[in-house]
Amino acid sequence: MKTPSKEKTRLHKRNKHRMRYDFKQLTESCPELSQFVKLNKYDDESIDFADPKAVKTLNKALLMHHYNIIHWEIPENYLCPPVPGRADYIHHIADVLGNSNYGKIPVGNNIKCLDIGVGANCIYPIIGVTEYDWTFIGSDIDPVAIESANKIIENNSSLKGKIEIRLQKNPWDCFYGSLRENEIIDLSICNPPFHASLEAAQSGTLRKLNNLNKKKTTKPTLNFGGQGSELWCKGGEGKFVQDMIFESRKFGDRCYWFSSLISKQTNLKGVYTALKKANAVEVKTIPMGQGNKISRIVTWTFLTPEKQKEWKNTRWK
Numbered sequence: 001m002k003t004p005s006k007e008k009t010r011l012h013k014r015n016k017h018r019m020r021y022d023f024k025q026l027t028e029s030c031p032e033l034s035q036f037v038k039l040n041k042y043d044d045e046s047i048d049f050a051d052p053k054a055v056k057t058l059n060k061a062l063l064m065h066h067y068n069i070i071h072w073e074i075p076e077n078y079l080c081p082p083v084p085g086r087a088d089y090i091h092h093i094a095d096v097l098g099n100s101n102y103g104k105i106p107v108g109n110n111i112k113c114l115d116i117g118v119g120a121n122c123i124y125p126i127i128g129v130t131e132y133d134w135t136f137i138g139s140d141i142d143p144v145a146i147e148s149a150n151k152i153i154e155n156n157s158s159l160k161g162k163i164e165i166r167l168q169k170n171p172w173d174c175f176y177g178s179l180r181e182n183e184i185i186d187l188s189i190c191n192p193p194f195h196a197s198l199e200a201a202q203s204g205t206l207r208k209l210n211n212l213n214k215k216k217t218t219k220p221t222l223n224f225g226g227q228g229s230e231l232w233c234k235g236g237e238g239k240f241v242q243d244m245i246f247e248s249r250k251f252g253d254r255c256y257w258f259s260s261l262i263s264k265q266t267n268l269k270g271v272y273t274a275l276k277k278a279n280a281v282e283v284k285t286i287p288m289g290q291g292n293k294i295s296r297i298v299t300w301t302f303l304t305p306e307k308q309k310e311w312k313n314t315r316w317k
Contacts, residue, residue: 008084010289012091014131016066017084021046021058030061056080063123067130071155074148078120081191085290086123087131089261089297092286093189094132096257096299097316100308106186106316107132109162114139114255116174116190116244118165120148124189125163137185139168139178174244175251183254186315190260192240238267242274245300249278252302256311259299268298275300 011018023045027034033047036054040046047054056074062083063069074080098105111134115124118138125136140146146167153159168177179185241260248258262268268285275283280300287296303311 008290011084012088012288014091015084015087017062017087020044021062026058026061026065029065030057033057033061052080055082059083059121059123063126067126068158069126069152069156072121072152074120075144078145078148080121081119081123082290083123083127085288085293086191087127088288088290089189089191090124090127090131092288092297093187093257093259093299096259096284096286097187100256101312101316105132106312107134109133109135110315111135111187112137112185114175114178114185114188116178116188117141117192118145118149120145122149122152122163122165124191126152126159129159129162134162136163137178138163138165139174140165141168141171143167172243174247176247179251179254184315185255187257188248188255188259190241190244192237192244192260236267237262237264238270241267241271241298245271245274245278245280248300249302253307255301256303256308257299257301259297261295262298263295265294265296268296271298278302281305 006020008015008018008020023033023037027037036047036051036057037045038047047058049055059080059082060072063072066083094105097111111132113125113128113134113136115136115138118125118136118140120142122138125138128134128136138149140149146165149163149165153163153165166178168174170177174190175188241262244258244260248255262271272283275298278300280302281304282301284299285296286299287294289295301308
């Protein structure tokens with residue numbers, strides 16, 4: 001039997017979750033996690049990753065232990081994404097900023113990021129604030145998610161005044177309605193809805209659960225939760241990101257780097273075509289890996305080299 005690796009070497013070098021979970025430390029930070037911790041087939045402490053309550057409590061423990069979050073609760077059946085993957089996105093996009101800033105990652109509350117689809121969990125802003133002291137705008141189309149994210153901020157003094165949550169009234173817009181008139185941001189991030197329909201989302205969930213359980217499952221219980229708008233949209237991930245690209249052109253002088261997670265490699269061709277049609281000045285693709293899952297971040301900017309230099313010399317001093 002192959003022993004699992006102690007280090008997750010595919011995660012970013014600054015990711016706090018590269019080593020295997022230390023459940024002793026995590027349960028000390030979050031005692032309620034202890035009820036879900038059991039020995040696995042390797043005689044190591046772990047949890048049942050097919051159990052939504054266990055996954056949610058593990059996330060809570062990770063946020064408490066590594067990011068000093070005192071209060072973190074989300075409504076039942078809302079997306080509870082794995083913290084290590086979210087942290088990887090933040091660290092990789094920080095490197096993109098650093099590579100545009102003479103090799104030094106810009107930190108501090110003058111760096112502003114828009115999280116498109118912040119969700120009830122607010123995890124991207126939590127990590128960005130804690131690791132780099134950035135400020136965030138978190139937008140979402142779901143009033144319940146907005147209320148949940150605001151409650152997390154209100155109950156954690158380290159987040160107050162650093163994250164502003166805004167309701168996006170038009171589900172077809174990413175930047176209109178999320179940004180105020182003439183508002184400038186340094187970057188945008190997004191974890192787009194993956195599936196093109198509810199049926200596809202349920203089918204994907206069943207495949208994941210069958211892999212976790214190693215047995216046939218017919219009921220699509222979401223181990224990481226998720227509302228419809230968090231999991232699927234018409235046209236799926238590919239169309240969502242392509243639409244975002246064409247809208248981002250109108251904000252090309254108000255944001256340095258736009259970005260989005262692309263989970264499915266077959267969506268890259270359409271994304272690159274859209275970026276070419278939109279006349280993006282520079283495009284970067286950053287590979288990411290967590291466990292058996294491969295994904296990537298695509299970033300783009302409309303700023304000319306001259307405008308890029310002016311931006312970093314004035315905003316990122």
